[in-house]
Amino acid sequence: MTAMDSNEDFDEAVVRPAELDPEADVPGISRRTMEICISGLLVLLGALVLVDSYGIGAGWSEGLGPESGYFPSRVGWIFLALSVLVLVQAVRRPSDEVFVTVPQLLQVVRVLVPLAVYVALIAPLGIYVASALFIAGFMLIVGGSRWFTIAATATLLPLLAFWVFELQFQVPLPKGPLEMALGY
Amino acid sequence: MENIQALMQGFELALSMHNILYMILGVLLGIVVGVLPGLGGPNGVAILLPLTFGMDPTSAIILLSSIYWGALFGGAITSILFNIPGEAWSVATTFDGYPMAQQGRAGEALTAAFTASFIGAICGVLLITLVAPLVASFALRFGPAEFFAVYLLTFCSFIGMGRENRGKIGISLCIGFLLAAVGMDSISGDMRMTWGSGELMRGFDFLVVVIGLFGVSEILMTVEEGLEFKGKNARIQMTVVLKTWAQMPRHFVTLVRSCAVGMWMGVTPGGAIAASFMGYGLARRFSRNGPNFGKGEIEGVLAPETAAHAAGTSALLPMLSLGIPGSATAAVLLGGLMIWGLQPGPLLFVEQKDFVWGLIASMYLGNLAGLIIVLLTVPLFAAIMRVPFGMVAPLILMVCAIGAYTIANSIFDIWLMLGFGIVGYVFKKLDYPLAPMVLALVLGDRAEEAFRMAMLGSGGDVGVFAANGLVSTLIVFALTLLLWGPISDLMARLRGKVATE
Numbered sequence: 001m002t003a004m005d006s007n008e009d010f011d012e013a014v015v016r017p018a019e020l021d022p023e024a025d026v027p028g029i030s031r032r033t034m035e036i037c038i039s040g041l042l043v044l045l046g047a048l049v050l051v052d053s054y055g056i057g058a059g060w061s062e063g064l065g066p067e068s069g070y071f072p073s074r075v076g077w078i079f080l081a082l083s084v085l086v087l088v089q090a091v092r093r094p095s096d097e098v099f100v101t102v103p104q105l106l107q108v109v110r111v112l113v114p115l116a117v118y119v120a121l122i123a124p125l126g127i128y129v130a131s132a133l134f135i136a137g138f139m140l141i142v143g144g145s146r147w148f149t150i151a152a153t154a155t156l157l158p159l160l161a162f163w164v165f166e167l168q169f170q171v172p173l174p175k176g177p178l179e180m181a182l183g184y
Numbered sequence: 185m186e187n188i189q190a191l192m193q194g195f196e197l198a199l200s201m202h203n204i205l206y207m208i209l210g211v212l213l214g215i216v217v218g219v220l221p222g223l224g225g226p227n228g229v230a231i232l233l234p235l236t237f238g239m240d241p242t243s244a245i246i247l248l249s250s251i252y253w254g255a256l257f258g259g260a261i262t263s264i265l266f267n268i269p270g271e272a273w274s275v276a277t278t279f280d281g282y283p284m285a286q287q288g289r290a291g292e293a294l295t296a297a298f299t300a301s302f303i304g305a306i307c308g309v310l311l312i313t314l315v316a317p318l319v320a321s322f323a324l325r326f327g328p329a330e331f332f333a334v335y336l337l338t339f340c341s342f343i344g345m346g347r348e349n350r351g352k353i354g355i356s357l358c359i360g361f362l363l364a365a366v367g368m369d370s371i372s373g374d375m376r377m378t379w380g381s382g383e384l385m386r387g388f389d390f391l392v393v394v395i396g397l398f399g400v401s402e403i404l405m406t407v408e409e410g411l412e413f414k415g416k417n418a419r420i421q422m423t424v425v426l427k428t429w430a431q432m433p434r435h436f437v438t439l440v441r442s443c444a445v446g447m448w449m450g451v452t453p454g455g456a457i458a459a460s461f462m463g464y465g466l467a468r469r470f471s472r473n474g475p476n477f478g479k480g481e482i483e484g485v486l487a488p489e490t491a492a493h494a495a496g497t498s499a500l501l502p503m504l505s506l507g508i509p510g511s512a513t514a515a516v517l518l519g520g521l522m523i524w525g526l527q528p529g530p531l532l533f534v535e536q537k538d539f540v541w542g543l544i545a546s547m548y549l550g551n552l553a554g555l556i557i558v559l560l561t562v563p564l565f566a567a568i569m570r571v572p573f574g575m576v577a578p579l580i581l582m583v584c585a586i587g588a589y590t591i592a593n594s595i596f597d598i599w600l601m602l603g604f605g606i607v608g609y610v611f612k613k614l615d616y617p618l619a620p621m622v623l624a625l626v627l628g629d630r631a632e633e634a635f636r637m638a639m640l641g642s643g644g645d646v647g648v649f650a651a652n653g654l655v656s657t658l659i660v661f662a663l664t665l666l667l668w669g670p671i672s673d674l675m676a677r678l679r680g681k682v683a684t685e
């Protein structure tokens with residue numbers, strides 16, 4: 001792909017902290033390990049599909065034609081075969097490439113953990129309060145914003161969402177004790 | 185003649201006041217979606233789809249397809265000004281667009297990109313106007329076996345024409361099929377692959393999967409790279425626009441070539457991404473200015489943009505006439521049709537004339553509106569990129585979560601979205617393509633139903649797929665596409681061996 005290569009000449013618009021440079025010599029998970037793990041998981045998944053499909057019947061029934069497991073089981077076999085193929089390819093692959101470096105992984109975790117906490121808070125607190133906490137938390141973690149910017153963003157964006165979804169489109173979103181107290 | 189009349193009626197419908205408003209709103213939202221990382225065509229449409237449940241189907245599709253046009257336009261803005269492709273299909277636009285911006289020719293590059301997009305899109309719409317009714321009336325003769333063969337053709341051409349590892353494309357398709365199968369089987373009522381979980385009884389909604397795969401994963405990719413945006417200034421002056429337009433006829437051949445590539449790639453599900461790279465590659469090989477490509481050559485912007493838009497638009501042709509989407513976004517729109525209670529397929533042209541021709545008319549108008557809006561509002565949208573990422577990212581994630589919830593009012597779906605976000609992140613990094621998964625997920629049930637009806641009709645005889653000339657041609661064509669890649673690899677290897685001996 002010569003077209004792709006030529007893109008490397010003008011990279012200066014992207015400011016990358018030194019420790020996130022993929023070329024830098026930092027520890028990480030190798031791509032080969034990751035390929036093997038994922039294709040291994042897919043093989044397991046394929047096996048599960050087959051167990052379920054044959055469990056509910058993958059043959060022919062008089063009157064109904066193909067049973068409900070007929071189609072998934074066929075797809076399951078193809079899936080299993082391809083997963084094994086990719087697994088073999090992964091095992092035979094040289095282990096030079098890095099899938100993700102530890103600093104990169106930390107960056108991703110810094111987003112994923114707040115996101116998971118956010119989703120967990122939606123049921124007890126309602127989506128608006130949870131969103132406010134999430135936005136504030138996220139901006140604190142990423143850093144670089146002054147406290148009143150954070151406070152303003154975290155209040156205004158959920159209010160805007162409330163106006164758009166609840167008042168304009170009349171889509172009911174999960175609400176919590178605060179909305180209850182306010183009479184919605 | 186009859187079609188022209190229908191199209192005129194379509195224009196009347198699309199030109200009503202509220203439909204024009206929806207069109208403008210859609211284009212604006214689409215540009216925002218195209219500019220922001222983490223929100224793209226497919227999941228932008230997916231998030232808004234639940235809001236249109238109560239709307240008239242024609243207005244709803246005008247709104248959503250306008251988002252698609254806007255996203256196609258918007259992707260070019262960030263590619264040229266920031267060297268960050270807002271959409272995968274505008275990666276090739278960065279190669280020459282960003283150098284042009286560095287040389288202070290941002291206005292020229294943007295005008296070229298938008299105009300090229302417009303030309304590509306109009307070619308695509310013309311193709312739809314002329315060919316879609318013919319395909320649809322031909323497809324009226326199709327029975328279940330023929331439909332299954334067409335589905336098979338779609339899936340095989342994904343594998344045969346894809347740029348990724350074929351095993352991985354196949355896996356992605358299979359996962360889509362299997363996800364579609366989860367839940368209650370519509371024919372027998374059996375529970376499939378639910379493992380006793382009540383939440384899984386509903387099955388996986390493709391919208392949740394799309395929001396996770398395309399939205400959440402994109403944010404994860406962006407933070408991993410620790411991006412901060414630092415862009416060029418943009419202001420488009422009218423004189424620059426006119427000067428660039430005056431140059432257009434000189435690049436006529438490039439434009440035609442890219443249109444042709446794009447239309448072909450859009451109708452067969454190669455998609456806009458592959459088309460933009462092919463358009464760029466071909467222009468570089470055949471252009472007199474070939475050696476200047478990559479250094480800020482205007483043809484290097486025109487070629488991929490035209491091809492991407494021609495493909496993005498043509499992808500709606502098989503969706504409208506056969507019920508088979510040519511791209512991930514078209515797949516989401518197809519899902520929308522079913523939600524609004526329309527049955528996608530060739531009958532649409534007979535039973536829902538107003539809807540189909542209103543949509544086609546809105547494609548002409550939407551793209552025209554898009555071109556004008558995007559030329560006027562570039563500085564505004566370039567400003568969005570100056571908002572710090574720490575503020576934009578949680579907003580995008582919040583919108584994704586709301587989108588996932590509103591589909592079925594289920595918090596479990598938000599968790600699913602998160603899960604598919606992680607899956608999408610890992611899959612993208614390992615080069616498992618995501619579009620085939622979405623396509624198979626949307627079409628899975630329909631393909632299976634066609635297969636089962638065909639088998640039931642023939643009493644379990646697989647010979648039904650070779651029973652007549654039409655179906656056997658389709659099947660042979662599908663298998664040829666499927667095996668084309670491996671066979672040509674093998675032949676190349678054999679030839680290489682002979683050469684070395």
